[in-house]
Amino acid sequence: MSAIESHLRENPYDIARDQLRRVAQRFDxxxxxxxxxxxxxxxxEVAVPVRxxxxxxRVFRGYRVQHNVTRGPSKGGIRFHPDVVLDEVKALAMWxxxxxxxxxxxxxxxxxxxxxxxxxxxxxxxxxxxRRYTTEIIDQIGPDIDIPAPDVGTDGQTMAWLYDTYSMxxxxxxxxxxxxxxxxxxxxxxxxxxxxxxxxxxxxxLMSRRGETLAGKRVVVQGFGNVGSILxxxxxxxxxxxxxxxxxxxxxxxxxxxxxxxxxxHKAATGSLAxxxxxxxxxxxxxxxxxxxxLAPCALEQVISEENAPRxxxxxxxxxxxxxxxxxxxxxxxxxxxxxxxxxxxxxxGVVVSYFEWVQGLQExxxxxxxxxxxxxxxxxxxxxxTWELKEREGCSLRIAAYGxxxxxxxxxxxxxxxxx
Ligand code: GLU
Numbered sequence: 469m470s471a472i473e474s475h476l477r478e479n480p481y482d483i484a485r486d487q488l489r490r491v492a493q494r495f496d497x498x499x500x501x502x503x504x505x506x507x508x509x510x511x512x513e514v515a516v517p518v519r520x521x522x523x524x525x526r527v528f529r530g531y532r533v534q535h536n537v538t539r540g541p542s543k544g545g546i547r548f549h550p551d552v553v554l555d556e557v558k559a560l561a562m563w564x565x566x567x568x569x570x571x572x573x574x575x576x577x578x579x580x581x582x583x584x585x586x587x588x589x590x591x592x593x594x595x596x597x598x599r600r601y602t603t604e605i606i607d608q609i610g611p612d613i614d615i616p617a618p619d620v621g622t623d624g625q626t627m628a629w630l631y632d633t634y635s636m637x638x639x640x641x642x643x644x645x646x647x648x649x650x651x652x653x654x655x656x657x658x659x660x661x662x663x664x665x666x667x668x669x670x671x672x673x674l675m676s677r678r679g680e681t682l683a684g685k686r687v688v689v690q691g692f693g694n695v696g697s698i699l700x701x702x703x704x705x706x707x708x709x710x711x712x713x714x715x716x717x718x719x720x721x722x723x724x725x726x727x728x729x730x731x732x733x734h735k736a737a738t739g740s741l742a743x744x745x746x747x748x749x750x751x752x753x754x755x756x757x758x759x760x761x762x763l764a765p766c767a768l769e770q771v772i773s774e775e776n777a778p779r780x781x782x783x784x785x786x787x788x789x790x791x792x793x794x795x796x797x798x799x800x801x802x803x804x805x806x807x808x809x810x811x812x813x814x815x816x817x818g819v820v821v822s823y824f825e826w827v828q829g830l831q832e833x834x835x836x837x838x839x840x841x842x843x844x845x846x847x848x849x850x851x852x853x854x855t856w857e858l859k860e861r862e863g864c865s866l867r868i869a870a871y872g873x874x875x876x877x878x879x880x881x882x883x884x885x886x887x888x889x
Contacts, residue, residue, distance in 0.1 A: 472797050473718035474551040474553070474685055475551055475768045475769065475770060475771075476553070476556060476770060477723065477742075477770050477773055478770065479585065479793070480555060480556045480560070480769055480770070480791060481555035481556070481558040481559045481562075482555075483559060483791065483794065483795055484558070484562045484563060484791075484793060485506050485562075485787065485796065486795060487867075487871055488502060488505060488506050488520045488562070488871075488875065489502065489506075490795075490868070491868060491871045491872050491875050492505075492875065493707040494862070494864065494868060494872060495872050495875070495876055496524060496801040497638075497875065497876070498783060499773070499878055500746050501728075501882065501887075503708050503880060505536065505875060505878060505879060505882070507556070507560075508533055508534070508535055508558050508561065508562075509534045509535060509537060509542075509576075510533070510534045510608070511531065511533040511534070511554065511557075511715060512531065512532050512533075512560065512604075512605060512608055513529065513530070513533070513554060514529075514530045514531070514532075514601070514604035514605060515527050515528075515529065515530075515604070516528040516529070516530045516597055516600050516601045516604060517598060517600065518583055518593060518596050518597045519591060519666070520537075520593055521590050521593060528579070528582050528583060528584045528597060528601075529552075529578060529582070529583045530581070530601045530604060531552065531557045531581050531582075532557075532577045532579075532605045532608050532609070532616075533557045533560075533561040533578060533579055533580070534557050534561065534576070534580065534608070534614055534654070535558070535561035535564065535565045535577040535578060535579075536561045536562075536565040536576045536577055536579075536878060537576035537614075538576060538878055538881045538882045538885060539568065539569060539574055539575065539576055539877070539878060539881050540568075540573075540574035540575045540576055541575060541576065541578065541579035541610075541611075541612055541613050541614055541615060542561075542564070542565075542575065542576040542577055542579065542613070542614040542615070542655050543564060543568055543575035543578060543614070543617070543647075543819060543822065543823075544560065544561055544564035544577055544579040544580070544616070544617065544619075545560075545579060545580070545616065545617045545618055545619025545620075545622065545648075545818075546579075546581060546582070546599075546616050546617070546618070546619055546622050546626070546630075547560070547580070547581040547582075547619040547620045547621055547622065548581070548582050548584050548585075548586040548594075548620070548621030548626070549577070549581065549583070549584075549585075549586075549620050549621045549768075550583060550584065550601040551583070551768075551856040552581035552582060552584075553582040553583070556581070556769070557579045557580065557581045557767075558579075559791065560579035560581075560619075560768060560790055560791075561577050561578050561579040562577060563577065563790050563791065563811060563812060564576075564577030564578060564579060564813045564819070565577030565874075566870075566871055566874035566875060566878075567811070567812040567815075567816050567874070568819060568823075569821055569874040569875070569877045569878050570812050570813060570816065570851050570855070570870055570873055570874040570877075571816045571819070571820050571847055571848075571851050572752075572847065572851065573678060573819070573820060573823040573847075573884035574823075575615075575823065576840075577646065578614050578615075578647075579618075579619070580601075580605065581619075582597065582601055584597060586621045586622070586837070589672070592877035594625075594626070595629050597629060598626050598629040599629055599632075599633045600632045601630070602633040602634060603637070605635060606633075606634060606637055607632055608865070609634070609645065610645065610680035611635075611642055611643075611645050611826070611830070612644075612828075613643030614888065615644065615646060615647060615822075615826060616630060616645075616646050616647075616671040617646065617647045617648045617822045617887075618648040618694070619689075620693070620742050620767075620768065623648075623694070624648060624649060624655065624660070625650070625654075626652040627646045627647070627648045627649045627650070627652055627797065628649060628653055630645070630646050630800065631643075631646050631649055631653060632677075632729050632790050632838075635645070636718070643829030643830070644826050644829045645823075645828050645830070647659065647822035647823075647826055647829075649825070649826040654825075654828075654829050654834075655825060656790035656822075656828055656834070656835070656840060657834075657835065657836065657837035657840050658821055658826050658840035658841055658844070659818075659821045659822065659824075659840075660698070660838050661697075661698050661702075662693065662696065662817040662818050662820065662821035662822075662840075662844060663695045663698075663788065663806060663817045664694075664695055664698035664699035664701075664702055664788070664817070665702065665813050665814055665817050665841065665844060666697075666763065666768070666814070666817015666818065666820060666821075666844060666848050667695070667699050667786055667788050667809075667814050668699065668702045668703065668816060669705070669726070669817070669844065669848040669849065669852075670786065670809050670813055670814050670848060670852055671703075671762065671784075671786055671809070671833045673848070673849060673853070673856075674784065674807070674809060674852075675851040676847065677856065678848050680863060681683070681706075681707075681809050682703060682707060682708045682710065683707030684707060684708070684709065684758040685708045685709065685761040685762055686708070686711050686761045686762070687700070687703050687708045687709065687710050687711065687712075687760060687761065687762045687763075687764065688710075688711060688712035688713075688755060688758050688760045688763045688764070688782065689703070689710065689712070689713050689714075689763070689764045689766055690712075690714050690717040690734060690755055690763070690764065690765045690766060690767055691714065691715065691720075691757060691765065691766035691767030691768075691788065691789065692713055692714065692731075692741060693715075693766070694765065694767075694889065695766040695788045695789070695815065695818075696713075696715075696764065696766030696788060697728075697731075697732060697735070697791045699764055699766060699788055700713060700726075700728045700731070701728050701729070701732065703728075703762075703764075704725075704729075705730040708762070709725040710723075710725055710726045710728055711723060711725060711726070711729075711754075711758060711759075711760055712726075712755050712758045713726055713740050713741055713759065713865060714728070714750075714752050714755045715735065715740060715887040716767070717740040717741070717742055718741070718742055718749060718750070718751060718752060719741070719744065719749070719750040719751060719752055719754070719755035720744050720747035720748065720749060720750065721747060721748055721749075721750045721755065721758060722746055722747045722748070724746075725883045726744070726746070726747055726757065727746070728752055730745070730815055731744055736856065739843055752771075753776065755779065756771060756772065756776060757776060757779045758781065760780055760781065760782050761782060761784060762783075762784045762786060763780065763784070763785050763786070764785070764786040764787075764788050765785070765787060765788060765789050765792035765793070766788030767789050767792070768789060768792070769789065769790060769791035769792060769793065769835055770791065770793075771792050771793075772785070772792055772793040772794065772797045772801075773794045773796065773797050774794065774796040774800060776797075776798055777793075777796075777800035777801055777804075777856060778800060778804075779802075780801065782806065783805075783807065784806070784807060784808075784809070785806060785807070785808045785861040786810070786814045787808065787810055787814045787815060788810065788814060788815050789815065790811045790815065791796070791811060792811070793808060794808065797846055798835075798864035798865065799868060800863050803841050804865075805873070807866065808865065808866060808867055809866060810866055810871070812870050812871065812874060813851060813852060813855055813866070813870045816851070817848065820844055820847050820848070821840060821844055824840055824843065824844075835847050842852055851870075855869045855870045855873060856869075856871055858872060858873055
C-alpha cells in the first residue's frame, strides 16, 4: 500500500482472501477449489489521460477487475476516489461475486475504479475522464461479459457517459451495458434508492426475528452519500430516531433525533452537514462510538477496526458500505454480542435492482416501481432467511453464514461446469 493517507489500514485483497480461507475451512471446501475461487479471472490497469480545463494534461490510473464469471457475466460498480488501488478493486470484485451468489442473481463479480478526486474535477473534466476510461476498458466490458454500475464517487450521470461512449463505439444503443442509468436513458425505477431499501428490508427481517420494530430505535448513519442519506431517510420514516449522521467533512449528533429531511436540504444548500440547527458537531471517529441501537457504516472500508471495535456501543451493525469492518474487529464485535449484518447481504439491494435494470433493458420492457420494490423485498427476505438459518444451524456469525452460502454456491457451479478444456 503506497498511499500513506489512504483509508485502508490493511490490504483489502488479503482480507478478502483470508475471509475465503476461513469460510472454506468451516464448510470443508477442498484446497484446489479455494485456490480457484481466490483467483482473479482478469484485471486490467489503464492510463486515463485527461485534458484539464486549464489546458494541461493529467494522467489518472484506472482499473477493471473481473473476479469470477462462473454463475454469469461479471457485475460491479466503478469507484472514483483518490485512494483507489488495484488490491482494493480486487477485494471489491471478489465481494461482488459472493454478493450476487448470496442473492441468487445470475452474475459473477467485478469492480472498477479510477484514482481521482471527483469533488475536485469539473463537470467537463469528469466527462472526459469517464469517456476515456470507458474507451480504455471497452473490450473488457459488454452486456453479456461485464456490466458496470455506480459505486463511491460515481452516479447516474457517470453511467450516462459510459452508456453513450460504449454505444457510440458499437454504432447503436446498448441498454444492457451498464446499470444505474438515469430513468430517461433506460434506468430502472427504484435503482437510486435500492441499496438503502435493501438495507432497510434486511433490518426489518432482523427486527421481525427479534419480535421488534424499527420504531423508536436509535440509529447512527456514517456516510451521507447515495446509500447513507437515503437509508437515514427511510429509517426516520419507520419511526427510528436518527441520533448521528456524518459525511466526509465530519459528523453531527442530536440526542433527541436529527430531522433527516432538514439535513438533506442543509447538505444540498451548503455542501455539508456541519452547522445543521439543533445538532452538535462530532468527529467521524466519535460518531461511530455514539450510544445507539443500530450503526450503519455507509461510506468506505475498514472504518471499524480492532482499535475502535471495543468502544462500539451499537448492538446491531448494518454494513451499507463494502468491507467497513475488518476481520479482527469482526471477532471483537462477535465476542461482544454485537450483531453484524454483513455487506453482501445488507447492501445487496443495489446490485439486485441493477439486475432488474439489466433484465428490463434486454427486454426493453419496464416495470413499475412497486414491482421493483416487491421483487427486491422477496429476494432480500429469501437471502436473509437462508443466511439466518445457516447461522443458527452452524452457530456462526451472520458474515460466515452469508459468505459460506455464497462461496458454496459458486463452488458448486464451478464443479458442475468443470475445467475447460
Ligand atoms: N456498487 C454497488 C455494490 O457495491 C452496486 C453494484 C452494481 O449494481 O452492479 O454493490
